[in-house]
Amino acid sequence: MTTTTDTHCPYCSLQCGMRLRTGGDPAAAGAAEAPAEVLERPGFPVNRGALCSKGRSAPALLAPGARLTGPLLRDRPGGPLRSAGWAEALDRVAAGLAEVRERHGADAVGVFGGGGLTNEKAYQLGKFARVVLRTANIDYNGRFCMSSAAAAHRRAFGLDRGLPFPLADIPHTGCLILVGGNPAETMPPALRYFRELRENGGTLIVVDPRRTRTAAEADLHLQPRPGGDLALALGLLHLVIADGRVDEEFVAARTTGFDRARAAAMAHWPDRVERITGVPVSRLRAAAELFGRAETGMVLTARGPEQQSKGTDTVGAWIDLCLATGKAGRPYSGYGCLTGQGNGQGGREHGQKADQLPGYRSIEDPAARAHVAGVWGVDPAELPGAGRSAYELLDGLGRPGGARALLLTGSNPVVSAPNAAHVTARLRGLDLLVVADPVLSETARLADVVLPVTQWAEEDGTTTNLEGRVILRRRALDPPEGVRSELWVLRELAARLGVEKGFPDAAEEVFDELRRASAGGDADYSGISYRRIAAEDGVFWPCPDDAHPGTPRLFLDRFATPDGRARFAGVTHRPAGEEPDRDYPLHLTTGRVLAQYQSGAQTRRVPELNAAAPGPFVELHPRLAARLAVAEGDLVAVTSRRGRAVAPARITDAIRPDTVFMPFHWPGAGRANTLTNPALDPVSRMPEFKLCAVRVERAHET
Numbered sequence: 001m002t003t004t005t006d007t008h009c010p011y012c013s014l015q016c017g018m019r020l021r022t023g024g025d026p027a028a029a030g031a032a033e034a035p036a037e038v039l040e041r042p043g044f045p046v047n048r049g050a051l052c053s054k055g056r057s058a059p060a061l062l063a064p065g066a067r068l069t070g071p072l073l074r075d076r077p078g079g080p081l082r083s084a085g086w087a088e089a090l091d092r093v094a095a096g097l098a099e100v101r102e103r104h105g106a107d108a109v110g111v112f113g114g115g116g117l118t119n120e121k122a123y124q125l126g127k128f129a130r131v132v133l134r135t136a137n138i139d140y141n142g143r144f145c146m147s148s149a150a151a152a153h154r155r156a157f158g159l160d161r162g163l164p165f166p167l168a169d170i171p172h173t174g175c176l177i178l179v180g181g182n183p184a185e186t187m188p189p190a191l192r193y194f195r196e197l198r199e200n201g202g203t204l205i206v207v208d209p210r211r212t213r214t215a216a217e218a219d220l221h222l223q224p225r226p227g228g229d230l231a232l233a234l235g236l237l238h239l240v241i242a243d244g245r246v247d248e249e250f251v252a253a254r255t256t257g258f259d260r261a262r263a264a265a266m267a268h269w270p271d272r273v274e275r276i277t278g279v280p281v282s283r284l285r286a287a288a289e290l291f292g293r294a295e296t297g298m299v300l301t302a303r304g305p306e307q308q309s310k311g312t313d314t315v316g317a318w319i320d321l322c323l324a325t326g327k328a329g330r331p332y333s334g335y336g337c338l339t340g341q342g343n344g345q346g347g348r349e350h351g352q353k354a355d356q357l358p359g360y361r362s363i364e365d366p367a368a369r370a371h372v373a374g375v376w377g378v379d380p381a382e383l384p385g386a387g388r389s390a391y392e393l394l395d396g397l398g399r400p401g402g403a404r405a406l407l408l409t410g411s412n413p414v415v416s417a418p419n420a421a422h423v424t425a426r427l428r429g430l431d432l433l434v435v436a437d438p439v440l441s442e443t444a445r446l447a448d449v450v451l452p453v454t455q456w457a458e459e460d461g462t463t464t465n466l467e468g469r470v471i472l473r474r475r476a477l478d479p480p481e482g483v484r485s486e487l488w489v490l491r492e493l494a495a496r497l498g499v500e501k502g503f504p505d506a507a508e509e510v511f512d513e514l515r516r517a518s519a520g521g522d523a524d525y526s527g528i529s530y531r532r533i534a535a536e537d538g539v540f541w542p543c544p545d546d547a548h549p550g551t552p553r554l555f556l557d558r559f560a561t562p563d564g565r566a567r568f569a570g571v572t573h574r575p576a577g578e579e580p581d582r583d584y585p586l587h588l589t590t591g592r593v594l595a596q597y598q599s600g601a602q603t604r605r606v607p608e609l610n611a612a613a614p615g616p617f618v619e620l621h622p623r624l625a626a627r628l629a630v631a632e633g634d635l636v637a638v639t640s641r642r643g644r645a646v647a648p649a650r651i652t653d654a655i656r657p658d659t660v661f662m663p664f665h666w667p668g669a670g671r672a673n674t675l676t677n678p679a680l681d682p683v684s685r686m687p688e689f690k691l692c693a694v695r696v697e698r699a700h701e702t
């Protein structure tokens, strides 16, 4: 008998709705042994039935051959992983964590989570770290994703929600500037919003060092040097001010700090901005004219401007452009961030960040500590303070003062962390590495204990998409024998470490506690229930009580700052952490391709996706290729101060001649993150993934 279940895609932050048919003929599912088939779910408003190749092929992840089906243990350092039962594996983990804590203190145990975990798992992981392990050192890979946008959002508006408006508003704005994002490859069903905007007479401007598939659809493409986005925003603000297009009434009534922003922008003359960015003044003027004269407008950023050592200020400069022109806090106007990971939004709201508690509250705020401690039934004084950010946590592993044991779930830093060879060495130096993952990822291969956990279609759980819409993934089928949910794992470990209560393994029960913990916080989920989500195609937070309709649009009346006014950043241009020089004369920028997702731990196991994107490559401009005597398909070596990666050349005039591009989905010789720079943004602690200095030469072997 077949059953259909309405649920959502396991991958990106769009969280497309889909219908899964289970119990039918596996061959019909389109992938060998896949136990489910994807059907359209046209009624879900975000994607209206459309899915990209990743979503369509997602059932292949559920096939037994693609994943782990029982725990693995290593009996001695350097020895092989062997099969084990759950009791033995959990006993080993609990004993190992307790021993490290006993010898080196609570902060010597680290926890590393992920932006793909459900809200329930993110919440329970944060609670486990603080209540059971008593460690301050918990952070997650979302720090590597949108933390700069989150920090800039909070600084300007007092609250961070990726998009303060629904995607459905995009087609109704007059002019949209998309900075450093490529939804045509990262979230293709979202492209229709940008196409509808143009069909409605609006203008799309794309800022990207590459002429991506998205840039190819734009009315205007600005192609700055990597790291030039901050200066570009200031140049546009300069022209908007010079052209008299500041919305003085809005600035006076709803903002503070414009004088400083104006002074910063006026120091960035168009010809100076052209020198910094490489964008001709004529194109800068065209963009300023289009955005400045539009009645309504939006700026959306993605990883390009955010993954920089000045990411918070770069996003702040783009927000300043919105504020000066009155394009924020009004219908069909505003700044937003295209979050990357599936639960990149919810993952940052419920306490798996080093500096935050559930409800998106500061861990240093006495009132927040008292409230959350009350829900958890502990003394607020017992809650640890802020811990190390993601890269600082990884960088400190095994060093004096750093963590000596790590519990890691929902992440694969061997491929996805910056300066990845260094991070891999740090992971190898741990006393105990425990990895919970559905698959034997590159990081799991290093672990002392590997715990196989359930996936999207095998468990209930909520995520929060890039719009702040809380949605519900429903369990559509049973996991294989030998696989358990992370919630069950945390319950079992808590009990072994002496905490018998407070860690249920039923997702809805955890969600109901999360609602209470979030009450009164920025991300208030109090009025959101599984029943409401299912009935309403998701509910937007904040939603403070059962009768509240949710909040699709923020800031229309006031911003979430103490005085209700948005705050200008007033920042100035500064160089990247690493600029090209004689030894490393080119920029490297990294990114994603359509058929792979993040570290590739899932998508590299899906035959259809692997066939479409089988391995890394290096994109070079024809002029650079000619200078290096490199032909299409030749192996090229890319070397930075941190290491060397080798991959075939792909020659295209879609990239700037001073820049090369590598996708980051693969391990081994072509691992792009061997090269990337871990220089951190001082506010968000975001590493500078998006640019570093490299040299490139022909290679004859990897």
Ligand code: SF4
Residues within 6 Å of the ligand: 009, 010, 011, 012, 013, 014, 015, 016, 047, 050, 051, 052, 053, 054, 055, 056, 186, 187, 188, 189, 190
């Ligand atoms: Fe899944 Fe994102 Fe593709 Fe939608 S766009 S099907 S959520 S990967």
